[in-house]
Amino acid sequence: MRRLLAAHLGCCLSLVAPVLVCAQTTAVAPSETLTASAPAPAAPASPTASVDPQPPAEASPQATPAAAPEEPKGLFEQTWHQFQIGGRFSSINGDPARFQRYQDMRDGLLFTDFRYAFEAPDGTSLFRATADNVGFRDQHYVANYERTGRFVVSGFWQGIPQFYSVDTATPYTTTVSPLLLPDDTQLAIQNGQATLSAWVPLAPQFDLMERRDVGHVSFVATPTVHLDVKGEFTSTHHVGGLPWGQSFGFGNNTEVALPYDSRTNDLKLGTEWTNGHEMLRVAYDGSWFNNPGSTLVFDSPIRLTDSTSAPGRGQSALWPSNSAQTISAGGFAKFAHRTQLTGALSFGFWNNNEPLDPFTINSALTQLPLPRATAEADAHVFSGNVNLVSRPKPDWQFTARLREYNYNNETPAAAIPQYVSYDTSISASPTGGPLLFAHSTTTFGADATYTGFHPLALTAGYGRNDNSYDFRTFASTGENVLRLSADMFGSQGVTFRAKYELADRTGSGLDDSLLITMGEQPDMRQYDIADRTRNKFTGQVDFTPTEQWMFSLSGGLGKDNYPNSYFGLQDTTFRTFSAGVNYSDDTGLGVGGSYNFERYGGLQQSRSAKSDPAQFNDPTRNWTADSTETVNYFSIYVTPPKFGPSTEARVSYDFSYAEGTYLYTVVPGGPLPAPSQLPKVYNKLQQLHVDVRHRITPKLALAVTYLYEPFRVYDFAFDPSVINGIAQPSSLVLGYVYRPYTANSWTISLRYLF
């Protein structure tokens, strides 16, 4: 009885409670969803791959008998008593880093897909554990223990690598701040006896990578049937090197491998009470970001000693340690006529009080006095919302919501009339110090849905978004949104959805002096707050004429116009289309495919001019840039029937091609020279997965997977011909480039059920 009630509570709570204070449902920690998203090593990543046409899956893990492992009905079905052990062998032609951007595909012994569950015979407890990619950089471990009706304890450990490059090289001899260069070469370049080319032979190759290691533990306790108490702790260690730019002035920039080692600790505590008709939740969230290396000192590649025109070394602030504390409360109440009111409040306190670095470390310059010793950066954040859902009549449903969000900047004003630019020279601050940006948002929305034309549901909705800003060019913006949608539901074999949105945003309280102060064109409008009209349509149809066939079509188009933005973004457009088909039958055959097309465009206008009024105000110096991106994505999969009694296979193929073009135009007959158009950029990724499994004994199966993955790319900003031939050595760069690769990867393993 307690378990049934708990399950019901869990369903209700999961609808309304973002804080995971769940009565007795198995803790839905992120780790579990991550685990569940990879059911088989060769599972296609296609977003439109259909339902796996296998016989009905085995019963959920909670019902699995604890004593003996079940023989799966299919070799690709996961059980809770299994592991895979074998070897991985890969051949990579080209860039191995890009192939392993977020994964570790090195050769070696592979122990993965470990699943174990134990449930007490009387059903009073359940333990589960998983392990994947053991010993590799992307290893992942999960464990849960549930005492039915009492508590759930769960945890995970996950490594997420990010492999940037094997092409990187740097003459900097240290890997932590200060980043040092050999003094003799610095001096030689300073004295004109050498050029930046001198650094090239002094730059050994290194692998540029970073990773996140995330550890998480949580518990949910249910002291009474009405009360849940929850706690979570997550610690994320982020370490490695990042490609990072620094500069000592125009025309000279230095790319370094930024050393990074930070830790973020998050603590969540909450309690939730419910009687099924009302719910009240209170919670505390604390987050601490600790970055002991929040200052970067780096040698100049062009000189050794400080001077009044250039330094021998630079100093930059990195991300400061900070904290965020949030107290929140939420709840719902149910009323007659299937009406529910839900609300939430939260109060956040954000803080960064790191010591301020000096204005410069250039000893040849006069040091400017700091406005204060520490940042004293504070923000108070308030959020509140109320949602009402009601079905007073069988054919009518109404929803309304009101949301308020305030970001209040509590940082004390700091007078900074001057600053040191590039550690090189003292410059006047156009604003006299930091502008204390703050903003607030009030959002109202209401929808009415009529289902009298069953199976069709028609919805009309209105929304109003009001925003106010401190120190933005508009003091406030207001937007009206009209939404119309039609859904077909409950009809045999057909589901349909079409949605149209019309929105109109207008700014008020224009203060173009802020633009003028910063040297911007006064007719420029920042597109995130500029006047805007939006038209957007999306639609989707799914048709299942028989149990075997499923067809789907979807598409969308839309345009954002910025009618009063003489400079800046003028408009953006999108077009999307997708089609898919899936077939499955009783023989075990499953096949499907999908095609996706996306096209995005953006038109922006600017004026290429110096600050003198003759140029600054000359409209014949205007230019536009029209950016277009298209993406074609194609995916197919085949799951053939069993080959004999003991062999099964899966094959999938994914193809993605993305292309970007940029068209510059200038005023005909104007003073600007005709632009030399940028080359097209593109990337093409193909993935062929083949996964074959053969049962040797009832408990043992041979699993062979093959991945063929060619990647082709051209991006002028990262192409080796540009970075190695043009950029370097005029600038000191790491050599981080975009390179193609072709990877062939095999995994041969034994899958054992125990």
Place this chain on the structure above:
Amino acid sequence: MHSPKSVEHQLVKPTQTQVCATCHRLEVTKTERAVAHMPVREGAMSCTSCHNPHGSISNVKLLKTGSSVVEQCTSCHAEMRGPMLWEHEPVRENCTTCHDPHGSSNDRMLVVRMPMLCQRCHVASSHPSSIYDNNAITVNKSNRMFGRSCVNCHSNIHGSNHPSGQFFMR
């Protein structure tokens, strides 16, 4: 519920991503982007890493953490949370002004590549409003056209805690 296709959570399809793709095909396709994406297709993240599909009463877009897009993103990218001495307005207000959280063909998941992205809001005289065409690469060898473009110099683009960080170069 009686014949779930997934190992856990009784989903109607084998993976969570496939369930979401039934209706949100565009967003899921973006996670497959070759150049810039979250580690969804590698299995390190999923839709529910950021979204609560059953609802969220405290945040927009069914985001599961915090009360705004910024709070959701900085729950993992806490280094951007600040607050900073020198703030960059779009960073403080909404990460999606510059980034597409589901994936992009542009480095760092930007909605459009640099310098075009920056030039949508910055039209000041001299270099912010210059045309960076192919000559900027091949003839002028401009450091604003290769690698991280504008961020080669304006590296603290998410905000700076340095007294000399007004233009995010320190």
